[in-house]
Amino acid sequence: MASEQMFDMVCLGGGVSAGYWAEEVVSLLKSGAEQPGFNRPKLCVVTGYPDGLVPYERSEMSKECLRPENNHSRDWQAWGNKVFPFTSTGNDRERRNARWYRDNGVTVLSSCECYEVDVANATLRLYQPKRLQGDQDSACFCVRHSDLRGPKLDKPEAYGLGSAHYLRDVGDCIKLVKALSTVPSGGGAGGGTGDANTVALVGGGVLCMEVAAAIVTHYPGVRPILLMSGSRLMPDFFNQEMSDFYEEKLKQAGVRLEKNVTAERLWGLEEQGEFDTLGGRRVHFGPAPRGFTECRGVVLRNTEDCLIHVPARSVIIGIGAVPNSELFRGKLEMSEDGGVLVDAQCRTAVQPPSEDGGGGGIDVGSAAPPRPIYAAGDVAAFPLALEGFAPVRHEHIQNARDMAICAARNMVGSSAWGSLVSSAGEAGFQKDYYGGGELPMYQPVPGFSSRFLGLSWRFYGVAEGEVVVLGAAEFRTTRTFGAFWVRKERVVGAFLEGGTIEQQIAVAQVTRLRPKVFSSQLLKGSQLGDFLEDPGSIEASDETDLSQLLMCCRCV
Known part of the structure; x- marks a missing residue:
């Protein structure tokens, strides 16, 4: 029989937003701990990460954490705790470890998968199995993770030659470090073609640029090739002059760029024969080399609708991010791109029933859940004041941090501990323009950043x-x-x-x-x-x- 645990405030997800949410709630509640009759609320973070791995700064996955010296342990949660900086608004990120959560009354339920959300009763049902309920006024679903479409490899220990990689969490990161550190014993990635040191990166965005730069910086013997669907780097963002600038920097560092190609699929281990390759040559490929585990490269399609086979020792896939919001579809109002709609206080709204199954625009005043549910990070679509309050879903770590803080302030402020909420005076958190209330609102200037080479x-x-x-x-x-x-x-x-x-x-x-x-x-x-x-x-x-x-x- 499934056990049941009761908490006053719950955060579903163990990513960046969870860490900043927990820190802000703890900080707000500490100011009232000395008051007579103060009852400390029970706080909880639900995460799929293994025991001992608490929220960390995921942005370092494509940068310093890819150093070869980090390839030292098969205990990947201990490795994550050692290498990744923990989330914190100050300069003491290393102190926001598992002990900090215990000392501050935040229960971290690890290795949990949520399979159902009961919005009406603010209840989560988990596979561990434990059922969690929000016992007081509110529950928070601060989900930071993004899912990538395509074959996801769940076991980080499955690394080495012929491996495929995503880069979503610490498990993916250690798997990639181990793969890049593996020295080929001989033979090309394509079966004698001399490409044993080629790593193919699918995608021309920020993530692939940073990873390619990290590879040429830390792994001199590995040759990264960037496979882009457009005619230049980040055409939806950079203009031609900017694309040319960063393309030249990557090429000077040793990154090869291939444009106007789209990834069809991974090149299976069993596939052999005569195939077209980059550069127009048609090459015969024999059996895959020994030691290759999942693929022998990637198959592309060019502008002439021809299939191109690219042999590679590893394939890194950096495309196709979608919000991890399936649990809330049909229950909460959703944006067109799959995000959970929230108001300026990060509150969600229940999706009203309709004949066509769709939902209207968000109206928290009339459609709010019985207990307020908040969303923050990649999963949340918030009203952007600079664009006439149009709903925007912004995938960047700073948004995950700031939005989680705003959600925490509103969660505490609207609860029985509301008098403990600090005055809203920090940049980005103005007073509520919806109702003129005293609780903070989320009014950011959205942005993102990158650093490499x-x-x-x-x-x-x-x-x-x-x-x-x-x-x-x-x-x-x-x-x-x-x-x-x-x-x-x-x-x-x-x-x-x-x-x-x-x-x-x-x-x-x-x-x-x-x-x-x-x-x-x-x-x-x-x-x-x-x-x-x-x-x-x-x-x-x-x-x-x-x-x-x-x-x-x-x-x-």
Whole structure:
């Protein structure tokens, strides 16, 4: 018979959001611990990670955690605890370990899989098996994980030559490190073709760029090849000038780029014969080399609809992220891209019944669950104030951190411990514009960032409109350039490669202010430093507009 445990506040998911949610709730509750009659609430984090592995900063998976010296242990949860920094808002991330959770009254239920969510009763049913209930006012589902479509390999110990990889958690990371550290005993990846050291990366996004850069930095004998579906790097984000810049940096470092190809499937171990390869050559491939475990490469399709076989010792798949929200479909309001809709306080809404099975827009006031349910991180679609409160799902670690903090503040503030909520004065957490209440709201400037090969960039805002690049010609001396997205004469997005702390702060501020740009040509003629110092310098005054109009009239 399944056991039942009762908690006051529960966080479903053990990723980044869970760590920041737990820290914020604990911090808020500590301020009331000395008050008479204070009853400490029971807190819980439900995670599929093994026992002892608590929330950590997952962004390091594609960077420093891929170092070969991290290939030292088969105890992958202990390895994760040693290598990955734990989540924390301060400079003491190493102290947010399993003991911190125990000492602060946060129960971490590990190795649990949630198979059902009872929204009406705020109950989770787990495979462990244990059933959890929210005993007081609210429950929190701060889900940070994203699922990737395709064959997912669940056992991190299945590594080595001929292996396929995703990079979603610490298990995937240690599996990849072990595979990259494996030295081929002889024979090519394709059966005598001399490609024993080729690693194929499927995808041309940030993750694959960072992993490819980490490979050439830490594994000199391994040759990464980036397989991109577009004609250039990140065409939906970079303009041509920016794509050319980062492509050149990758090529100089030793990363091969192949464009206009899409991945069809993994190349099976049993497949042999004569196949087309990159470069147009048709090659005969015999049996797969001994020691290959899952695949012998990847099969692509090019623009001419031809199949291309790419032999590789390992394949890394970095495409197809979708929110892990299946448990809430048909129960909570969902966004078009599969996220859980929330309001500015990170609260969800129950999906109303309808004949076609669909749900309308979110209306927390009339459709809120009996006990408030909150969502944060990759899974949550929040109203973006800068875009007219349109629902946006933002996949970035900073969003996972900040949104979890906002959800924690609202969860505590709307509960029996509401008087303990701290004043909302931090950047990004303004007062609730829905009802004029005192609880914090989530009003971010969305952004994301990346660093590799000695480069480091960050972006804020919306990547829509004409892109104007400033400072690229001086990059050799300044090590900095910027880019700005201009839509309807407003700067709606801002990008900075390198730069000082002051410039990085200024870039975020430009996006929040959305200064008017009278002419993109005027912006193109500006200096990066001057524009960041005075974003309003490109605006034309009304007097100037009027004088120009009068001059034209006289000419006529």
